[in-house]
Amino acid sequence: MDKQAFFQDFQQKVSDLLKSSPAADIERNVKALAAQTFNKLELVSREEFDIQVALVQSLAARVDALEARLAAREGTQSTPADGTNA
Template structure:
């Protein structure tokens, strides 16, 4: 079966299902299929993403501060050892 006939057959089946089903059933079935498909993927909600972005930004800020503090301490130590 070539791709054109496959998609034409698929389109025909979808059209037939749409014509023979009430709109609410179609919407419910499409949502269920999409939810099931998305659950197989490794996705996170927008809320979870935003929270993790905030945590990452805070962690980066703390890391930058620690790197600066470490550089200052290293320069102090080097100055003391030079004396």
């Protein structure tokens, strides 16, 4: 038996042993627990986070522009046309 075949056979036997041992059950339970915990945390991907940041920045810029337009209109409308204070 050559070295390559020996190592492959050894690796397969160790893998089979681990699959049939309680370690496999523990691994599945830990993975399930981790997945459940991550779902409760409501995590988002980095891509989704970056999209939301860009959206918020865009909306903040629009709010600033609208506030500036409103301030300009209020400035022109605050002086009465007939010269009296209302």
